[in-house]
Amino acid sequence: MPILKIKIPSRWGATSSLAVATLCCFLAGCAAIHHVPAESAIATSPQADPESVRTEADSLQYQEQSEFFGVDPGFPEETRLSPLAQTDYDSLNQVFDDALAAAGDQHWEQTRDHLFALEEQLRLQQDIPDTLVAQARLSLQRRIALLRAIEVETGAFAAGSDPDLFLAQGYQELDGALPDSLRPAVGEPIPGIMADLLHWNNPRVERWIQYFTGNGRRTFALWLQRKQEVGDLMTSILKEEGIPEELIYLAMIESGFGARARSEVAAVGPWQFMAPTAKGLGLRVNWWVDERCDYVQSTRAAARHLRALHDTFGDWSLVLAAYNAGQNRVLRKIHQGATDNYWDLNLPAQTADFVPKFIAAARIGAAPADYGFTGDSPASPLVFDTIEVTQPTGLDLLAECAGATTGELRSLNPALKRGATPPDLGAYSVHVPASSAGKVEKALAKIPAERRLTWTRHRVQRGETLGGIAQRYGCSVADIARVNHLDNVRLIHPDDQLVIPMPGDLDRLARNRAEEKGHYVPPSGHKQVTYKVRPGDTLSGIAHRLGVTVTHLRKVNNIHRTSLIHPGDRLFAYRPTG
Incomplete structure (x- = not known):
């Protein structure tokens, strides 16, 4: 029998190496079957009939080989090929042996020539009405396919070739001649979630399908509508x-x-992250922000978490169980139950229901119309631009720059709990309406830093009052009560956290209140100057000295045409800074 010497490159993947090793075993076994004389194919003893006795090991070997190759020359005489058919079969086997020897010497062109001649001879025998001959022919065809697969595997890693493409093309040409277990995975990987989860259909899954399409239909329809909004993202x-x-x-x-x-x-x-888990995944959770609420940040964190769990368990059903119940609890259950089959584990009721619930949701979500969900209220996908804000800035100010409402900016940035970017993080990513990034950045660049700082935080100390806090920060009790949603300004407690509106917000509030009362509101970039009226001063003389108009003085100081000024009065004016 020829010895097959196949050189396996060190850079082959595990799948390819396993496939080649398996192919070589099959070929070696095949050669052993068809080159042992019929008289010695059965183990005998002095006390036993040579045609009917086999050892247990031989019996198992013959059974396995006959199942794969479709012929067993060790069975009794009536199941063997006729002498004429055996002669033809031995001739074809000799051609295959020549091909095998050429392959062992890496002479692939000679191998292909021998296999081509062998296939031609087999095609000429296709109409022979003999079951055993047909089985023998199928055995040869499978061995030809195995040898061609070895050629494909060897050529796939030749210098300069694309292994993945070469394997895909080579196995496609074999056209089903090999079992799937011997085919390497090429091209796009098939997610294991299909095998681990989504093929299951049992009473526990069916119960959730019935719920989602029955009593839970309205809720599921709402979920599907929200999925239209955020699903693509x-x-x-x-x-x-x-x-x-x-x-x-x-x-x-x-x-x-x-x-x-x-x-x-x-x-x-x-x-649905707990705060410690979220922080462990790199999400910020503090007084200013909760990035668990941000679709982008939290989804990336979820992906990292799921990947780590899959590295631990290697099975998506166990991954989801660990996501729900915790990794250590599932590991304990696997150890206690001596099984890693999710469906056989003794898990808490919520976790035992979690995976069937997921499968039901995924199955309905993949084809909602099949379950009677028509999507009558389609929702627009969530789209936005993202900009870097380098200084603490309120969402109301960003909304003003974007030409949007504060509510829209809050909806796009649910992680910003205080309606402003954190003052202690430097640059922070903020979502703004789609196609508005350039406009917002340009408008924001024109706004001085003092207008951007619109919030600060204050921890209430024992003995403090809201009036004292307001006085300390230069704002009003009403301002603090408004932004903190305080119904009773007397009910604050030590360690309460209060949002304090700072210059930017107070400036806008002051303007609004002044304009409502008919007071003058100076334009930004102007400073206030003061003048004390002296005996003999006139309004026109004071205006000239301060560099403003009489109309300006009258408007700022609310002086009517019939009003008089007196020595000692203080008048105010606003002049451009610098």
């Missing part, structure tokens, strides 16, 4: 992070895609 991030996009349905069953969704155990955001 979230799935694009999952795909960028290498996570199956079907896992968007995890956010669906966790929060219904609610940005500010909050559970009874204080899990927050579309992915």
Whole structure:
């Protein structure tokens, strides 16, 4: 029998190496079957009939080989080829042996010539009405396919070739001649989530499908509508992070895609992170911001978390169980139950329901019309631009720059709890309406820094009053009560956190109040000057001395034409700075 010497390059992947090793085993086994004389193919002993006795090991080997190759020369005489057919078969086997020897010496052109001649001879025998001959022919055809597969695997990693493309083309030409287990994965990987999860259909999954299409239909319809808004954004991030996009349905069953969704155990955001988990994943959770609420930041964090869990468990059903119950709890359950099959684990009731609920949601979400969801109220996808704000800035000011409402900016930036970018983080990414980034950045650049700082934070100390706090920051009690939604200004407590409106916001409030009362509101960039009236002064003389008009003096000081000025009066005017 020829010895097959196949050189396996060190850079082959595990799948290809395993496939080649398996092919060589099959070929070696095949040669052993067809080159052992019939008389010695069965183990015998002095006390046994040579035609009917086999050892247990031989029996198992023959059974395995016969199942794959379709012929077993070790069975009794009546199941063997006729002498004429055996002669033809031996001749064809000799051609295959020549091909095998050429392949062992890496002479692939000679190998292809031998295989081509062999295939031609097999095609000439296709009409022979003999079952055993047909089985023998199928055995040869499979061995030819195995040898061609070895050629494909060897050529795939030749210098200068594209292994993935070469393998895909080579195995496509074999056209189903090999079982799927011997074919390497080429091209786009098939997500394991399909095998781990989405093929399941059992009573636990069916119960959730019935609920979502029955009593829970209105809620699920709302979830589908929200998915139209944020689905494209979230799935694009999952795909960028290498996570199956079907896992968007995890956010669906966790929060219904609610940005500010909050559970009874204080899990927050579309992915329902607890604060310690979120911080461990790099999200900011503090008095100013909660990035669990931001669709972009939280989805990237969820992708990182899911990838880490998959590295631990290697099975998406266990990943979802760990997402819900915690990694350590699921590991303990696997250890206690001596199984890593999710469906056999003794999990808490909520977790035992979690995966079937996910599968049901994913199945309906993939084809909602099949379950009677018509999508009568389509929603527009969430789109926005993102800019870097380098100084603390209120969303109301950004809305003004964008020509939008403050409500729109708050909706785009649910993570900004205080309606302003944090003062202690330097640059911060803010979402603005689509196609407005350039406009906002240009308008924002013209606004002085003192107008941007619109908020600060104050922790109430023992003995403090709202009046004293307002006086300290130069604002009013009403201003603080308004932004903190305080119904009773006397009910503040030590360690309460208050948002204090600062110059930018106070400036706008002062302007509004002054204009409502008919008072003069100076343009930005002007400073106030004061003049004390002396005996003999006139309004025109004072205006000339201060460099303003009489009309300006009358308007700023609310002086009517019939009013008089007196020595000692203080008059005010506003002049451009510098």
